Amino acid sequence: MRVNPNTLPDLLAALQQSQQQINTDLAEIASGKSVNVPSDSPAAAAGLVQNASDTSAADQFLRSIGSIQGEVQNADSTLNSVITALQRAISLGVEGASSTLNPADRAAIATEVQGIQSQLLSLANLSYQGSYVFAGTATQTPPYVLDPTSPSGVTYVGNSGVNSVTLGNHFTMQTNLPGSQLLSASGSDMFQAVQDLITGLQSGTGIAAAVGEISTAYNYIDTQRVFYGNADNQLSSQQTYLNSETTQLAQQQNSLGGADLAAVISNLVNAQTSRQATLQAIGGTIRTDLFDFIK
Amino acid sequence: MSSLNASLVIALSGLSAEQGALEATTNNVANVNTPGYTREVPVLATNDPVVVGALTFGTGVDLQSIESIRDPILESRIQQETQIQGQLNALVSALQQTQVNFTGNSGDIGTAISNFFNSVNQLSADPANLSVRQGVLTAADNLATAFNVTANNLTAQRGSLDQSVAQTVGQVNQLSQQIAQLNTQIADLQNAGESAGTFLDQRTHLIDQLSGLVDVSVIPSDNTLTLTTANGSVLVAGQQSFQLQTQTSASGVQHIYAQNVDITGSITSGQLGGLLQARDQQIPGLETQLDTLASGLANAVNGVQAAGFDLNGKAGTNLFNPPPAGGTGAAASLSVAITDPSLIAASSDGTPGSNGNAEALYALSNQTIISGQTPTGYYSGVVFDVGNSTANASAEQSASDQILQQLNDQRSSISGVSLDQEAANMVQYQQAYAASAQVITTINTMMLDIINMKVSP
Numbered sequence: 001m002r003v004n005p006n007t008l009p010d011l012l013a014a015l016q017q018s019q020q021q022i023n024t025d026l027a028e029i030a031s032g033k034s035v036n037v038p039s040d041s042p043a044a045a046a047g048l049v050q051n052a053s054d055t056s057a058a059d060q061f062l063r064s065i066g067s068i069q070g071e072v073q074n075a076d077s078t079l080n081s082v083i084t085a086l087q088r089a090i091s092l093g094v095e096g097a098s099s100t101l102n103p104a105d106r107a108a109i110a111t112e113v114q115g116i117q118s119q120l121l122s123l124a125n126l127s128y129q130g131s132y133v134f135a136g137t138a139t140q141t142p143p144y145v146l147d148p149t150s151p152s153g154v155t156y157v158g159n160s161g162v163n164s165v166t167l168g169n170h171f172t173m174q175t176n177l178p179g180s181q182l183l184s185a186s187g188s189d190m191f192q193a194v195q196d197l198i199t200g201l202q203s204g205t206g207i208a209a210a211v212g213e214i215s216t217a218y219n220y221i222d223t224q225r226v227f228y229g230n231a232d233n234q235l236s237s238q239q240t241y242l243n244s245e246t247t248q249l250a251q252q253q254n255s256l257g258g259a260d261l262a263a264v265i266s267n268l269v270n271a272q273t274s275r276q277a278t279l280q281a282i283g284g285t286i287r288t289d290l291f292d293f294i295k
Numbered sequence: 296m297s298s299l300n301a302s303l304v305i306a307l308s309g310l311s312a313e314q315g316a317l318e319a320t321t322n323n324v325a326n327v328n329t330p331g332y333t334r335e336v337p338v339l340a341t342n343d344p345v346v347v348g349a350l351t352f353g354t355g356v357d358l359q360s361i362e363s364i365r366d367p368i369l370e371s372r373i374q375q376e377t378q379i380q381g382q383l384n385a386l387v388s389a390l391q392q393t394q395v396n397f398t399g400n401s402g403d404i405g406t407a408i409s410n411f412f413n414s415v416n417q418l419s420a421d422p423a424n425l426s427v428r429q430g431v432l433t434a435a436d437n438l439a440t441a442f443n444v445t446a447n448n449l450t451a452q453r454g455s456l457d458q459s460v461a462q463t464v465g466q467v468n469q470l471s472q473q474i475a476q477l478n479t480q481i482a483d484l485q486n487a488g489e490s491a492g493t494f495l496d497q498r499t500h501l502i503d504q505l506s507g508l509v510d511v512s513v514i515p516s517d518n519t520l521t522l523t524t525a526n527g528s529v530l531v532a533g534q535q536s537f538q539l540q541t542q543t544s545a546s547g548v549q550h551i552y553a554q555n556v557d558i559t560g561s562i563t564s565g566q567l568g569g570l571l572q573a574r575d576q577q578i579p580g581l582e583t584q585l586d587t588l589a590s591g592l593a594n595a596v597n598g599v600q601a602a603g604f605d606l607n608g609k610a611g612t613n614l615f616n617p618p619p620a621g622g623t624g625a626a627a628s629l630s631v632a633i634t635d636p637s638l639i640a641a642s643s644d645g646t647p648g649s650n651g652n653a654e655a656l657y658a659l660s661n662q663t664i665i666s667g668q669t670p671t672g673y674y675s676g677v678v679f680d681v682g683n684s685t686a687n688a689s690a691e692q693s694a695s696d697q698i699l700q701q702l703n704d705q706r707s708s709i710s711g712v713s714l715d716q717e718a719a720n721m722v723q724y725q726q727a728y729a730a731s732a733q734v735i736t737t738i739n740t741m742m743l744d745i746i747n748m749k750v751s752p
Contacts, residue, residue, distance in 0.1 A: 004704045005713035013700055038394050038682025039689060045682045048399060049675035053409045057660075060413035064420040131423055131648055139423055139648030163650045165419050166657055175420075290718030 011282045018275040025268040028259045035257035044256045051256060055249045058242050061167050065242075068165060068175050069235045071128045075176075076228040078126045078133070079221065082183070082190070085123070086218045089116050089194055093211035096201045103204060110201035117194050121146070121154060124183050124191075136178035137161030143179045144191070152192035156184050167238055177227050188220035299745075301352070303738050308355030309731035312339055315358040317724045323712045324721075331500030333365040333710035335492060363492035366709050370499055371513065373706060374506040376699045378564040381507035383692040385459075385569025390577060390685040392452060396445050397678045404588070405674050407441035410434050412660040418641055419653040423606065428636035435614060439629040442589045446627035449582050456574040457548050461541050463508055463567050464551060467530070468538045470505045471522070474498060475536035478519050482534065505530075510564035526561035528553035548574060577684060582626070584677050590618035590625035591665040591673075599659065603640030603652025611640025611652070 028034055038045040095101075096109045125142040126133045135143035135158035143158030160180050164172045183190055193213035200207040316337035326332040338361070342354040397403060414427075414434035421427050477498040484491040502522070505511050510525040522531040529537050530553075540552040550559040551567075559575075562568050593615035600611035616632045618625035633639065643651025665673040 002708050002713075004708040005711050005715070006707050010700060010704065013696075037391075037398055037685075038678050039391070039685035040682075042679045042682030042686055045397075045399070046675040046679035049405045049678050050671060052399060052405065053671040056406075056409040056413060057416075060416050064416050067417075067420050129421070129424070131421070135648065137642070137644065137646040137648035137650075139646075159646060161644060161646055161649055163419075163422075163648070164654065165650065166416065166654060169661075172654070289714040291714060294718055294722060 008282070011278060015275065015278045015282070018271050018278060021271040022268060022275065025264050025271060028264050029261065029268070032259050032261075033257050034259045034264075041257075047256045048253065051249055051253050055246065055253070058168075058246050058249065062239060062242050062246075064165060065167055065235050065239050067129075068167075068173075069232065071133060072175070072228050072231045072235065074128050075126065075133050076225065076232060078123050079182075079225040079228065082120060082123050083218065083222055083225075085116050085119050086190060086194075086214055086221070089113055089197060090211055090214050090218065092116075093197050093201075093207060093214060096197075097207040097211065106201045106204060110198050113194065113198050113201065117153070117191070117198065120190060120194060124179055132158070133176065134158065134179035134182060136176070136180065137163060144184075151195070152184070152189055153195045154184075154191050156180050167235070168242060171238060173231065173234060173238075174227075175231065177224065182221065182224050185220065188217045190214070190217040190221065193217045299738055299742055301354075303735065305353065305355040306731045306734040306738065308342065308357065310728060310735070312337075312356045312358045313724045313728040313731065315361075317721065317728070319361045320717050320720045320724060324714065324717050327712040327714060329496075331496050331503070332712070333363040333492070333496050333499075334712045335361045335363055338362050360490055361492065362490070363495060364710050365495075365499070366706070369702065369706050369709065373699070373702045374503060374511065374513065376695060376702055377503055377506040378510050378568075380692070380695045380699055381566040382564045382569040382572070383688055383695055385566045386572055386577075387685065387688045387692050389452070389456060389570070389573035390681070390688055393449070393573075393578065393581065394681045394685050396448055397681050399678075402441060402444065404438075404441045404445060404585075405671065405678070407434075407438040408592070408660075408670050408674065411438045412657060415653060415657045415660075418639065419650045419657055422641040422650040422653055423647045425636050428606070428639050428641075431639055432631060432633060432636055435631045438592075439615070439631055442585065442626040442629045446582065446585060449578055449585075450627070453548070453574055453578050456570050456578075460549050460551070460567065460570050460574065463570065464539050464541050464549075467505065467508050467567070468536075470501055470508070471530045471536035471538065474501050474505070474522065475531050475534055477501065478531065479534040482519055506565060508565045509562060509567045524553070524558060524562060525564065526558060528556065528558050581677070581681065583623075584673075584680070585626040586618075586622045586624065588626070588665055588670065588673055588677070589629045590622040592659075592670055593618050593625065593629060595659050595662075595664045596656065599652065599656045600640045602643075602655065604642040604645040604649075605640050606637035606642075606647050608642075608645040608647070612638060614639070 027036060035041050035044045035048060092109050092113055096106050121144055124134055124144045131139035132143055138158045143156055144154045145157055147155040156179055158179055160178045162174050163176055164174050166172045193210065196213055197210035200210040319335045319337045323334050338359045340357050340359045342357050344351045344353050399405065411434040414431040417427050418431050477494050481491040481494045502513060512523045512525060514521040519533045523529050541549040542552060544550040550557050559571060562571055597613045597615060600614050603611045605611055613632045616630050641653035642649040661669055663669055
């Protein structure tokens with residue numbers, strides 16, 4: 001049986017193969033990725049597309065949470081000031097109801113309550129990063145304007161719109177309370193209550209009733225503002241959840257397309273050894289044949 | 296009755312036969328590195344004997360022919376495998392270039408889609424903010440650019456494959472001409488009763504090269520052969536070659552004609568087959584998928600825009616310029632129609648602070664709006680398709696390489712020149728030549744003996 005006398009092409013083909021293996025391994029080590037082009041692993045490449053999209057979305061949710069949380073915390077601390085102001089108004093009203101006072105004294109108290117009224121107007125028109133927080137969705141103009149023709153002294157020109165924002169997969173959250181629901185709701189309108197107290201102090205009658213109104217408004221707002229406290233908590237816990245989801249996504253990304261450095265380096269060493277051996281074999285192929293021995 | 300002269304003639308026949316055999320050996324050694332060379336073996340045969348009375352005398356040796364050792368079935372098998380390898384090489388090379396567009400780097404379509412929806416989510420959290428709105432326009436612009444760039448790359452690749460098709464056809468024509476010429480030379484020699492070994496080797500080598508370029512059927516006949524493509528179009532018939540023509544078709548790519556018949560669709564093998572497969576199937580398929588994605592996204596986004604209100608309380612207008620009806624060319628022509636950020640329709644009720652429509656826009660990212668899949672889901676399917684086609688073709692290419700290597704090893708074991716063997720042959724023929732020469736010397740001495748015979752007085 002005659003054997004192939006020319007083995008050089010086979011050795012060269014083996015050499016090329018080992019070189020290709022070395023190149024692939026080096027690329028994987030340099031990039032840290034086992035999937036550098038889709039053909040490296042089509043299913044993993046497709047999975048990585050989805051993974052990248054999910055990771056990017058999670059990062060965006062965290063950013064959106066950041067900007068909403070600022071507004072929510074601002075609103076909450078503003079409402080804290082409102083509550084404090086109303087408390088002050090209540091004590092002024094109680095003082096003004098005392099029968100030992102004369103009209104001049106009551107007038108002085110009324111002036112102080114007017115100061116509180118201005119403060120409440122300014123707090124109700126809270127603006128955060130260019131938008132009015134308690135205006136519903138009419139956020140480009142102040143929701144409360146002074147209006148001498150109105151019984152409460154102000155008119156609400158915002159609306160009752162509420163926004164919900166998607167902040168996670170299947171997770172949306174309401175992000176605002178309109179002033180019409182919170183501050184000037186029918187039956188517990190803080191402006192009306194304060195105006196009534198001023199009128200009462202100036203006229204000398206109905207002070208106790210006005211104080212009762214302010215108490216009602218105070219309790220109502222104190223209850224309503226829980227919305228903002230809850231919102232803050234929800235945002236924080238969603239933040240925690242998203243952070244852990246980001247970690248999981250990173251792990252998934254690594255398992256789909258990350259290089260197993262130990263295995264790759266071991267492959268590289270094998271390929272280099274094989275290449276060395278092949279080179280030596282080829283070198284030995286420059287061998288002697290019968291012609292060298294014929295004299 | 297024998298004669299010294301007869302012996303002389305026999306010895307001479309030995310000399311010339313061994314000399315001729317030595318020539319064959321020398322030719323083998325000289326051609327040890329010639330590609331496609333098949334080793335030659337001298338065929339020595341005894342001359343017919345003469346009968347004189349009761350005695351039979353031999354008449355020496357004759358170098359009948361110098362035979363090339365080749366296996367035609369193996370040759371044919373090698374040609375078939377070469378066609379397959381040629382096709383796979385062209386296909387893999389094209390696909391590897393194509394898939395670079397889908398590697399998940401920062402400019403690619405998948406990332407651009409994510410970034411667009413991210414910008415919409417930011418809008419939803421702060422709908423009246425002009426710089427956030429500008430962010431949405433920028434992201435939309437980047438998305439359009441990602442589609443444009445990818446579509447243009449695919450078009451450019453299709454163009455360069457087209458050029459390669461034309462070049463390859465030129466090479467095929469050249470080889471056909473050369474083979475036809477060789478057929479002439481071979482026929483001449485064989486008709487004159489001579490062995491055409493070297494020309495046959497050259498012709499086989501050329502047919503191998505042709506097989507790498509196009510699918511070729513070899514039909515041998517009397518003293519010649521006919522070459523056709525797999526579907527029967529003639530390339531070479533005996534001593535005449537038939538050129539292939541290329542013509543630009545209605546769709547702008549080169550089509551291949553054999554004697555005025557369009558054979559483009561029937562070439563499936565060889566380098567031409569691979570190029571055509573990439574140019575006419577793989578890349579157009581990919582372009583269609585991208586068009587589907589681009590037009591689906593643009594139409595869905597425009598639809599949501601129209602259902603909402605912009606910052607000025609007016610009904611929303613198109614964010615993207617409407618893609619072509621039917622979708623073809625949508626990816627290459629995708630562009631943003633708005634430059635004023637206040638025109639983005641984030642509001643669902645006309646008030647500037649409402650984000651209802653922005654939420655609806657964001658919801659598109661999770662809706663199955665592209666052929667039953669979400670936009671990202673559809674794109675990941677495209678990535679899988681490209682990677683899978685490339686990986687499969689590469690695997691087939693490796694297998695084909697190995698088969699071809701084995702076949703070539705086999706051919707080499709049959710037809711390859713072994714220097715050891717030629718050295719041994721050389722010794723053998725040289726010794727025989729020396730022996731015949733010695734015989735002639737002896738006969739010469741014997742003749743001299745006769746001439747110098749003296750009759751004693």
